[in-house]
Amino acid sequence: MLAVLMAATIVAAAEPPPGLALDWTAPPGCPDRAEVYARVVRRTGQEAADRASLTARGTVREAAPGRWSLTLELTGATGGGRRELSAPRCEELVEAAALVVAIAVDPRAALAAGEVVVPAPPPEVAQGAGTNGQGSEDMSPRAGPNGQVVKDMYEGPKAQPRATDEMEAPVVEEPARAEAPAPTAKPPSVRVGLRAAAGVSFARLLPRPSAAVSMALSVSGKRWRAELGGLYAPPVTGGDGVIGGLFQAGAVELRGCPVLRRGAVEVPLCVGLQVGAMQGRGRGTGLATTTTARSPWLAATVGAAVGWRPRGRVGLWLGADAIVALLRPSFVTAGGVKVHEAARFGGQVLAGVEVLLR
Structure with missing residues (x-):
């Protein structure tokens, strides 16, 4: 009976x-x-x-x-070992444990996905004894191929430097590349503006100064400016x-200007041409009839102006021009x-506001 029990024990121990x-x-x-288990199987x-x-027996604690x-x-059937690891997150230890167990099961299949760094133990943790009576770093030289692969994984690849004991993360990630800053938009080389102004005009050309x-x-660039505009002087009295x-x-005016610039200030120096008409309507007790006449x-x-645009699209404008009459209307x-007859000079x-459209 004793021999039968011993044989059964030997057979049971031999079975994996x-x-x-x-x-x-x-x-x-x-x-x-x-x-x-699912991570190992994967x-x-x-x-x-x-x-x-x-x-495999694993215990995680904080x-x-x-x-x-x-x-x-x-x-395992040919030996075993024990290891204590540390990491800042539980998830990292789980991944490391799944990798070590997978290597012990099938080293070639487990490493086919590429190299993964296992977190190193803290320096204060003493190496415990394995189940076969050897140190945990040994993992038993007689443990066969699987045990030796696990030992090599703990020590790090022989062709690479050993991981330091202070390594925090099990996976080395490439730092994210900072996106290149978007290029700063340059101001347009040609700007378009609209100006509204009021003042006194046609002095000495009409019988008296007129609003x-x-x-x-x-349309302007850095050193030049061109303008197309209209000018109107409301009626003033003449005679007695x-x-x-x-x-x-009223007239349409075309102007061209070289421009001096300094910071927010620009000074256009302009020459222009006015084309329009002057109108007169008779009035007075000495007239038998009153008629209206127009003369081209x-x-x-020739003049200069000062524009000031401290910020944004809106700026102030002040300009003064000399007018030379090429045609002198006479009534x-x-x-x-x-x-009335217009003077030669x-x-x-005019003062006003200019708004940049682009």
């Missing part, structure tokens, strides 16, 4: 365990046994896990706030109460009495 046996203990919030395949002769430790014991309004569209009239003028207007202008009554002063 039924596939990979995984005993896993971890606090809530860490991956459980099923997740660890690396080795289910067939390799089913025919393995390996028992060693300190923000620090986790793992005790992993491997026992005036103008609008101008400008016996023989007189109301006189007004043609004049050249007379039916009896030949001259009521005159001037205008």
